[in-house]
Amino acid sequence: MNYRVQPTAQVDGSAVIGAGSSVWELAQIREGASLGEGCVIGRGAYVGAGVRIGDNVKIQNYALVYEPAELGDGVFVGPAVVLTNDHNPRSVDTEGRRKRGGDWEAVGVRIAEGASLGARAVCVAPVRIGRWAMVAAGAVVTKDVADFALVVGVPARRTGWVGRAGVRLVEREGEPGVWVCPRSGTAYVEEDGVLSER
Structure with a gap:
């Protein structure tokens, strides 16, 4: 094993962890998730089933990366960021019965190479964050973000370039x-x- 997993972390046996990666305390990596080389998954972070993560990605403490998210190489996900996966969230169906896995279709957030998401940002799926873009802390992204764009606010809007x-x-x-x-x-x-x- 050429990666590090803290004893209190939960890593499913079918998850793939790249060389030199670290999974810190209380983090959870679900079944079929794939992390590239040199990744850091912070304390209490969640990586959903089947999520694909490139090399040298940092997912900070308590960030929630729900499936089917895809993160390119060098992505930074700040503390307590949320990547959603349900465009029309409901706990129950139209008859009032609790929804199960087959009752909805997961949609993902895609984050391209080098992009950064500030602390407590929320990306409402389905959206794409462009290459080297920067999402400000606390922003709520509801539309695709262009490469190199700096977006801020609720809802997030471009205020410049980085x-x-x-x-x-x-x-x-x-x-x-x-x-x-x-x-x-x-x-x-x-x-x-x-x-x-x-």
């Missing part, structure tokens, strides 16, 4: 649509509401 470094980009003076990272100097180009690396 680069790979996670720093808000600044529009280059005299060059509308050209955005620069103040930390790395990397330039990005915006066309029709889509940001791409130069």
Whole structure:
């Protein structure tokens, strides 16, 4: 075994844990879940059945990642984040009988490479969070988030752009649509509401 699981964590025998990953106290990894290499699953976090997680992903304490979520490489999920999976949640059916697994269809949240979700953010499935996007703490995401977008609020809306470094980009003076990272100097180009690396 080339990964670490704390004694109070629950990891189903059918889950796959990548090399160098750590699963901390009271975390639960359900059946068929797959974690890549170098992942960190924080205290009390929940990873649902069949969830797919890439390499070097951090899921902080008490985050809830419900199936069928998919997380790309390098994703950051902050403390107490919730990725929902039921677009029309009900405990009972129209006759008042308790719903069971076959009574509803799970829909997932997909988070692309390098994206970050701040503490207590909620993603209401089905949504996609784009590459290197940043969701602010406490935001409620109800629509897809573009690559490199910075979204805040309830419901979440784009207020700017961020680069790979996670720093808000600044529009280059005299060059509308050209955005620069103040930390790395990397330039990005915006066309029709889509940001791409130069």
